[in-house]
Amino acid sequence: MERAIDDSHRLLRGLPSVDELLRDDEIRRSAALCGASTVIATEAVRGALEDIRGRILSGALHEVTIDDIMGSVAARMKEALASRIRRVINASGTVLHTNIGRAILSNEAVEALTLAAEGCINLEMDIENGERGERDCLVEGLIKRLTGAENASIVNNNAAAVLITLNTLAEGGEVIVSRGELIEIGGSFRLPDIIKKSGCVLKEVGTTNRTHPRDYATAITENTALIFKAHTSNYRIVGFTAEVGLKELVEIGSARSIPVVEDLGSGSLVDLTRWGLPREPVAGESIASGAGIVLFSGDKLLGGPQAGVIAGRKDLVDRIRKNPLKRALRADKLTLSALEATLRLYLNEDTLPRTLPVLRHMARPLSEIDEAAQTAAALLGDSLGDGFTIEVEDGESVVGGGSLPGHNLKTRVVSITHGTTGPERIFRYFLNSDPSILGRVSKGRFILDMRTVERPGDVVPAGVFVP
Ligand SMILES: *Cc1c(COP(=O)(O)O)cnc(C)c1O
Numbered sequence: 001m002e003r004a005i006d007d008s009h010r011l012l013r014g015l016p017s018v019d020e021l022l023r024d025d026e027i028r029r030s031a032a033l034c035g036a037s038t039v040i041a042t043e044a045v046r047g048a049l050e051d052i053r054g055r056i057l058s059g060a061l062h063e064v065t066i067d068d069i070m071g072s073v074a075a076r077m078k079e080a081l082a083s084r085i086r087r088v089i090n091a092s093g094t095v096l097h098t099n100i101g102r103a104i105l106s107n108e109a110v111e112a113l114t115l116a117a118e119g120c121i122n123l124e125m126d127i128e129n130g131e132r133g134e135r136d137c138l139v140e141g142l143i144k145r146l147t148g149a150e151n152a153s154i155v156n157n158n159a160a161a162v163l164i165t166l167n168t169l170a171e172g173g174e175v176i177v178s179r180g181e182l183i184e185i186g187g188s189f190r191l192p193d194i195i196k197k198s199g200c201v202l203k204e205v206g207t208t209n210r211t212h213p214r215d216y217a218t219a220i221t222e223n224t225a226l227i228f229k230a231h232t233s234n235y236r237i238v239g240f241t242a243e244v245g246l247k248e249l250v251e252i253g254s255a256r257s258i259p260v261v262e263d264l265g266s267g268s269l270v271d272l273t274r275w276g277l278p279r280e281p282v283a284g285e286s287i288a289s290g291a292g293i294v295l296f297s298g299d300k301l302l303g304g305p306q307a308g309v310i311a312g313r314k315d316l317v318d319r320i321r322k323n324p325l326k327r328a329l330r331a332d333k334l335t336l337s338a339l340e341a342t343l344r345l346y347l348n349e350d351t352l353p354r355t356l357p358v359l360r361h362m363a364r365p366l367s368e369i370d371e372a373a374q375t376a377a378a379l380l381g382d383s384l385g386d387g388f389t390i391e392v393e394d395g396e397s398v399v400g401g402g403s404l405p406g407h408n409l410k411t412r413v414v415s416i417t418h419g420t421t422g423p424e425r426i427f428r429y430f431l432n433s434d435p436s437i438l439g440r441v442s443k444g445r446f447i448l449d450m451r452t453v454e455r456p457g458d459v460v461p462a463g464v465f466v467p
Helices: 002-014 018-023 025-034 038-057 066-081 107-118 137-147 158-170 191-197 213-219 246-254 283-288 314-322 325-329 333-345 349-355 357-362 366-384 423-431
Strands: 088-090 094-096 151-155 174-178 201-205 224-230 260-265 293-297 308-312 388-400 409-418 436-438 440-442 445-449
Touching: 002 038, 018 025, 018 038, 025 038, 025 066, 038 066, 094 357, 107 333, 137 151, 137 283, 137 308, 137 333, 151 158, 151 314, 151 325, 151 333, 158 174, 158 191, 158 224, 158 260, 158 293, 158 308, 158 314, 158 325, 174 191, 174 213, 191 201, 201 213, 213 246, 224 246, 246 260, 260 283, 283 293, 283 308, 293 314, 308 314, 314 325, 333 349, 349 357, 366 388, 366 409, 388 445, 409 423, 423 436, 423 440, 423 445
Parallel strands: 088 436, 094 388, 174 201, 174 224, 224 260, 260 293
Antiparallel strands: 151 308, 293 308, 388 409, 409 445, 440 445
16 A cells, blocks of 8 residues: 555656646647647646546556657647537438537528628628618518518527517517417427517417417407417327417407417428428418518528528518617528528429428438438448348438427338447447437437438448447
8 A cells, every 4th residue: 555655656756747748849749730829738738747647646547658648638639629510410310400400501502601701792782882781681582572571581590580579569568379379499499488588478368279269359458469379380289179370360460450470480481292291381371361470490491591580561570670689689691691592492493302401301202211221221231340230121200390290201210239239329329420420219229310311321430339
């Protein structure tokens, strides 16, 4: 025991100082090589020494070589400079996965994004007459054409769109919402809370499963500012149910000059049944039914960047634009450029399944997914080694992002099991590869859904799996 203490004292005394290490040629070379500043290098040296001291004191380290110290310093510098952003291959079976950034942008949107990032654009500049412009004008024309709305405005996401719309049109007043539509969406978006934060008073009507026209009609008082209809994005009420359609709500509202706002959540600009997909509310239909304002996300079914679209009656949109909150919630040049390019794709619906990745993935033929799964299974068989069972099976994908709730899409998955290792470990191994591969665990197996994977080789992890 005493010898051990002596030993550690000797080791600690023998360690070089921070200054000595910072002056060392090899450390200076490796700092220059990875582009580490003096601050980063100093932190790395301190961290490495601290770590080694700790391990000596705990008895875990009985010998220290200069190479150990150098190696640790270099690794720490590299780690400090490494990007926190990692590419993730989406084999999760969720087309619009919020945790990995929802919609994959089209080539056209990426080009527009790059153009805007690399230089300046006419964000708020009317090029024709050299005057100051309004940034919403970049996409206003397209949204009007694609939805039939009189005017449009863009904010950072749909939650912001709901907030600014309620605050503008109903601050201090009552907002009528059916109890069946008081939704919570992931990431702490709860409609009752947003209504409160907008400065409005929530007036719930009806019951969870059934709300009737008379519920709305009798709830209207002189304090009523708005009727709000929310798309119950991520769940469905089935069985003994009744909800009041938008047209009827508009009739009830307009008799008392009360506008109806519809939060479509995902909302689509086109009828998805055209490609054999389930029906999702179409923004243009809500406008045609008389909604004063419709709200939807840019990065859900629309397939663009994160954004919130506010479209509807000119007088209402004009008021929203003038709200000081608009300044706080306005979208930047990157978002607007990518959104504009995405919206332009909708001008040709025939090519949309090719040009828009979200639609391409939703409408991808099963035969093509199967082909990708077979190729991936063969590649994985070669790379994973012994002990694994790899099979191609039927599966189900979901659209996600609150779109098409309750509707699953038939898919083909690669299922991977191992004789002695559980599926959670295989899941983490794939996730920790670079790029990360996000599969999922289902019924005791680790599975990779190939619907959203364009290159089968992408689901082959880079390293070697040690069970
Ligand atoms: C997703 C969703 C929102 C929030 O949209 P974000 O763009 O994620 O902010 C709001 N309302 C509904 C009904 C939704 O589905």
